[in-house]
Amino acid sequence: MIMKSAYFPLACVLFLMLAGCYKDTASVDAYVPDNSSASILRAETDIELGKIIQQRGLHANPAKDKNLPSIESPLAQLGMKLFFSKALSGDLDVACATCHHPLLGGGDNLSLSIGVNATAPDVVGHKRLLQGKLSPGVPRNAPTTFNIGLWQNVMFHDGRVEQLASGIHTPDVAPAEVDPHAGSNLVHAQARFPVTSNHEMRGETFDAGGTTQSCRDKLAQRLGGYGDTMQGKLSDAETRYWLDAFRAAYAQPVASAPELITEHNIAAALAEYERSQVFISNPWKHYVEGNLAAISPAAKQGALLFFRERGQGGYACASCHRGDFFTDEQFRNVLLPAIGPGKSNASNPNLQRDYGRWLVTQQETDKFRFRTPSLLNVAVTGPWGHNGAYTSLPSMVEHMLNPFQAALNYDPAQLKQPGIQTGQLQQNLREMLTGDSDLAGQPYPPEDVGKLVAFLHTLTDPCVTDKACMGKWIPPTEQSRQDPMGLQLNARLEP
Template sequence: MGSVMAAAVMLGACGGDEGASTPLQNESNLDEQLAALLTEQEVRPVEPPAAQDPKRVELGRKLFFEKEISGRRNISCGTCHHPLLGSADGQSQSRGQGAVGLGPLRRHEGESLFLARNTLSLWNRGVAGWDTMFWDGRLAGNPEEGYISPSGDPTPQEFSSALAAFTIIPVTPDEEMRGFPGEPDVFGNPNEMADLTNDDFAEIWPLVVARAMGVEEYRQELLAAFPGTTEDTISILHLGEAIGAFMIDAFTMLDTPFDRYLAGDTEALSDSAKRGALLFYGRASCSSCHTGALQTDFKFHNVAAPQVGTGKGEEAPLDFGRGRITGEMSDRFKFRTPSLRNIELEGPWMHNGAYADLEDTVRHHLDPAASLSAYDDRQVEPELVGTYQKNSEELLSTLAPELAVKGDPLSDKEVVDLMAFLSSLTDPRSLNLMHLVPDTLPSGLPVDD
């Protein structure tokens, strides 16, 4: 038994809320205090997903960066989920069709068109139990219970994970990968997907598959990766499974200092990080929503994120989040709790990229009212400056009660410790994933954006 868990067994459940809200008097027993608290909250080492089929991983790697499967042949999954950008894109809100370049340098040549939300990362999305996708949870499910999705009835139910099911959604919206009517592809040829609508999932997916099968190397690799299939039976399911296999293989990152600590290496965390973990799972109340070892309850909460940016749907420039899916007033401004693994690499932060600094994001959670009052939207993309909606009264009226700090507000020193703990959630392997980016693609289209 690791020394951390052994200490927890000896101490039992002495690290409850009352103990967690009491200032530490003796730092010599940080490990004992933390072990008890982690045991009480059932924070255990994360079980990694099963190894993926190498053929599917390699096929998925190519398809992940392949622009051939987008309507205008100008954008890929990797455009918005790049390995060198924390598996996201480094923008407050993503730029889809009409933009060129990668990450923070990606810009529109004409009128700017932003997608409504910040790009979520892909870290550890293949871990068992990760059944909810998107900020608003509009795609969810698992192989046993089936899947719900924006595509409704046409949604294939044979996916092996919600992550694989997620992959087939971004190819359908016109502002993302499909392209707008009247706009040709990069060669000046007509885009056969463009005149369909965002709801024509069943018509769009076969066209995407035809694009892939039209490239001989992909045709051969798809048939080899999925034995028993024929050219007539290869479908969007198989493309999604391949891309999902690649993302699980590439972005599962479970060798952080915190993982090593949970495995029994008490030297893996600094004293500052240990104090931060005690705050995180104790007095600061972070673990009320960021539960467990992945630091997420997969539920939806209103943390009063500043309403800045384009907004979404009929309520724009506001974004009702989960409320857009359920139609319930009580769900307005709620968004899914993100995992905090590799959180340092994912900026800007919040559902709309409202904060350019992680510490500012943390301080917002500790005192949303003060943070909203002082918010300055000059930290978002230049085109979005001036879009901040000062609706703090409306946001705070349904603020998640879980945010309440137990006891005294955190001092600046305690915030430093909390940040040290968040830093311990970064897997060093994530810092250089250049090897994931292929040099060339079977279609001959460029890898670079």
């Protein structure tokens, strides 16, 4: 850890030394404007980056040509209410926002998410703890919901919700089949799954033994106050509150709860809220659009390292983190240290292993492969990796520079969360290496880490770190007072 955090100052010191040395040269030559050699060098970097931007056709506007809703739209407003309501969880204790809070980078600041059985249901972030047993049951890190509408092909770290030519595939149907109930887009299809997961929202007893579909339907019935008498029945005032909200959002003032409050409409509204979270207006975009002062010289150096091919002074990061959304949506084994319970272990809880894409395709070559994440806003979406193994951005970048070395020397002490399983690290690494690793490492000058990190910081939209700007995506407290049973999540960081 000490070594890792040392890179920032080191990069700064090197940069200051260089900057100082340019100044001296300039002042010696009376005929040249003050900072000429520095600005010539800067101009060269800008020219090089300009070529890369042009060759790759980058425009830094991945939302171009996408039809994404505004947060002001009625459906997104209803979606926000639902996203923040614990009414969608079996035991009325978890909301989507518990693990995807707009003020926590659209995630939860945890390596591995904690849904049901928390010591204090409204606490989010790294002080959210599990009751009793401390080992987390959710095997993966919660990805950000920011810019979720920009994914073209796959949702989830293993892509188990997937756009096929003829429709959307989900885990509810056989491999490679289209799910007729998936909804109108990937985000809609995804939004139907968290409520069915025992560890995330469902709990152990709600609709126990039922299917994913019966669970969704029963949650919708409970919310609308119709159908079977169910566990955790809501008050009449609460179901009335939701009926009013659905009638307003769907502009159907006389429709009944069974007509309006369906699992389809719940997921559709959730998806509209999530798809309104477009946060792409970052310094890198301003730079690509021509404001050469929008990013620092260190970030420009980092950008060159990021985009240039190996052997041409770069690390070819963009061969996978491609295009304006910084992902090719493909699956790769980059040797992330295997921590946590793992996902392939339903029958054997001691396996602590996650085969990633293999769980979807059963193809041997897909073992340990995970989706290339987008890097937009990556500075605020930690911990990083599909399981949150890295808790600082520099250490994540070090991993990407030399995966095998980093995995071999991985220090579990960086995990801030108690109880995360780390017993199988070396055994899993050995198994990962028998497959195809998709990322070759190399020794690298330590200052490159700081440059790459400086570049990654330019991908943060200032809105996402501004409480006032994010306010539009968080339901107002007054609304929480209107919620008769007080099920709106009013998240807090402290127990």
